[in-house]
Amino acid sequence: SxxxxxxxxxxxxxxxxxxxxxxxxxxxxxxxxxxxxxxxxxxxxxxxxxxxxxxxxxxxxxxxxxxxxxxxxxxxxxxxxxxxxxxxxxxxxxxxxxxxxxxxxxxxxxxxxxxxxxxxxxxxxxxxxxxxxxxxxxxxxxxxxxxxxxxxxxxxxxxxxxxxxxxxxxVIVGPSLDYLTFRFTPSDETPLVERKKFDSAVVAGSLSVIEGGDWLSAAALAPPENDTVGFTVRPEGLADGRYHGAVALRLASDPNLLVIVPVILDVNPPPEIMLDTSPVQFRTGVGDPAPPAQERFLNGRNKWLDYTVTVETTSGGNWLRVTPTAGSTPVYLRIEADPSGLAPGRYEGSITVTAETAVNSPQVIPVLFEVTPPLPTFSATAVVNAASYRDGGVAPGEMVTIFGENLGPEEPAGIVIGADGKVSTVTGGTRVLFDGVPAPMIAASKRQTTCVVPFAVRGRERVMVQVEVDGWKSAPVSVPVLETKPGVFSADSSGQGQGAILNQDGTLNTPENPAPAGSVVTLFLTGAGETIPPGIDGLLNPAGDPPVPLASPLVRIGGVESQIEFVGGAPGLVAGVTQINVRVPGTPGDRVPVQVLFSWRSSNIVYVSVAP
Structure with missing residues (x-):
């Protein structure tokens, strides 16, 4: 052994x-x-x-x-x-x-x-x-x-x-880079052929395909090129995926050694156009420069593609341009919109990308170009109580006035009552949106617009306000939301001076027509907040059983808390306008101060005339 x-x-x-x-x-x-x-x-x-x-x-x-x-x-x-x-x-x-x-x-x-x-x-x-x-x-x-x-x-x-x-x-095996790779995508020409040269002649009869099936064949060339082997791949009929093959042969330089040439075949799905086809949007103002160009990346899935690009516009002429218009992927398409000569309006176009070998050809990108008139502009501090002109936030149902530029039509437009009996949310082509909710419109003009804050803002910390004129919206402006923000209407709509107050006999209170001491006068205000039952936007207050503010009011006349006889929605006026009937104390004077509080938030001060 x-x-x-x-x-x-x-x-x-x-x-x-x-x-x-x-x-x-x-x-x-x-x-x-x-x-x-x-x-x-x-x-x-x-x-x-x-x-x-x-x-x-x-x-x-x-x-x-x-x-x-x-x-x-x-x-x-x-x-x-x-x-x-x-x-x-x-x-x-x-x-x-x-x-x-x-x-x-x-x-x-x-x-x-x-x-x-x-x-x-x-x-x-x-x-x-x-x-x-x-x-x-x-x-x-x-x-x-x-x-x-x-x-x-x-x-x-x-x-x-x-x-x-x-x-x-x-077994840690370093990779053998001595292999052949074939890639096939439907529409490629077949068969796929590649040659490989060795350092000596192939021994006759030693070459064979040891893996790969019918899709792979190989043969040594005739002398004197018998040191070169031709590999032929026929991928027709193969499903998508990776296939492994191999050819074995012996070389005259060392016939004992068996040389293995691995072959990899990747059969890809049919080529596709890879392109973001979501709409491209441009916007610029009349007389402003062209908006910045945009780009979309065009590529081919599974294969590079030859492509062509065409553009079409439905109106406005040749304002849409794309470059390049033909070539091979991958490429960035540069998209431009030229506003020269275009009137304010919305213009539509499309970009069509075609690649003959792609199964999803053509691909279309919609294009929207907005050429805007001068847009509405305003600031948060320009959103004020329509009675007191105080800023600082809005309350549910508060009538507010917005000051700015391009806020409505050149000719002022007033309140419109719709077929449903409510105040319309549009007047003079103008709307005011609070978090997207349209407000009942009281009036609209180029530099001043008045509306009623929707009751739906209750409970929010802030609300985004936008003014829309003929479909063109301002930038959104954020303002705080308050529970109440009372403002008492004045006689000259200035928010101060003589109040818009009615005497007990229904006549307007003035220094020449004072209220008798101990009589009941009527105040009108807005910003009292939510009501019972909950307020309905645009509804005209009924004469009987009007809505009552959720918050309790307090009225001071001449600095003295006065007796309130009635509080509720002002009959016949839009929901959000509140009427308070209050008894006048015995302090005479032409300018007796009046102030209203809701939830301890005070209104502006106006004046009432009281007879001696």
Missing amino acids: YFTESGFTPEFGSVAPGAPGAATTGTRLIAQFHDLPPGVFLTAPASVRSQLPDGSPGQLEARRVIGFAGDLSGGELLDSGGPWELAPVENGRALLVYEVVPAAPYQGVNGALVNDTFRIPVNVVYPQPASIGGARVVLGLGPWDATAEMSATAPTPRFSPPDPAGSFFP
Whole structure:
């Protein structure tokens, strides 16, 4: 019997010292490769001579076994010094089996002990630009019988598979860049052909397709170009996806070595246009410069595309331009809108991108160009109570006046009662929006517009206000929302001076027509806030059972809290205008101050005339 030590190191696919145990001649060395990715090919030599510790040839030889049984016994030993051959890979696994035999001319020395080492190279061809850190190898040794040392004949081999739970060694394989890649997209011309030149001639009859099926073929060219192989790929009928193939051949420079050329075929879906087709919007004012150009990125999915671009406008002439109008992807399309000669209005156009080979051609981008008249403008401080002209916020149902520019028509427009009996939300082509909710309109003119804040703003901290004239909106302006913001109407609509107050007989209170002491006068105000029942936008207050403010009022006349006889919506006026009937104290005078409080928020001060 002859003893040897064998093992597997983490080095690239080689068997080296370190196996746990000794082996007799007839012992089989087993290497199992696990977790190999698709497209990996292994080749190994037919035989390997052992080495002595000093590096000189040993007395043993490991010869590769093919056709072995499931228990790794039996099979045929390849010839000593024979060529390299493939190791079949199935389901990510490959199995190499070598048997230890005496090397010629040695025939065996009974009882001699040798300390030989085997290094079995394994060529791993991996056609991907990455390493396989996940692959691993286990080493197995065929068991030996200690009684065989005293036996005149070799023991009957008993082999078992390696134990997958132990002796794992990772295989770190650098990528082989010596591979071919073909990419096919429907509409490409076929077949796909590529040539590869080697450093010597291809051995005649050695070339074969070892993986790839009918889609892959290869042949060496005729001499003197027989160092070049032509690869032909016919992808017709293949589903989308990646396909692995390989061609094996031998070269005259080293006929024993088996050269593997991996082939990758990527079959792509049909090409598509990749383009954002959401609308492109431009806006500029009359007489202003052209708006900044915009860009859209045009590309092809699965393949570069040749494209053409056309533009169309429905009105306004040739105001839309796109560059470039033809070429190949990828590219940025520059889109421009020219307002020269255009009157205020909305103009529509479209951009059509066509690529003959794309399955989703053509693609259309809508374009909207707004040429605006001078837009409404105002500030938050210009939103004031219509009675007191105080700013600082708005209350539900408060009548407010907005001051600014371009807030309505040149000719002032007044209140409009709709068919439903409510105050319309449009007058003179003007609307006022509170968080998008249209307000009942009282009046509109170029620099001043009056409306009633919708009751829906109640409970909000702030509200966005916009003025819209003939469909053109101002920039939104944020204003605070208050629970109440009382303002008492004055006789001259200035928010101060003589109040718009009626005497008990229904006549207007003036210094010439004072109210008798102890009589009841009527005040009109806005900004009392939400009502019971809840306020309805634009509704005219009924004469009977009008809505009552949710907050309780307090009225001071001449600094004295006065007795309130009635509070509620002013009959016949829009919801949001409140009437208070209050008894006049006995303080005479032409200018007796009047102030109203709701939720302790005070109104402006107006004056009432009281007779002596």
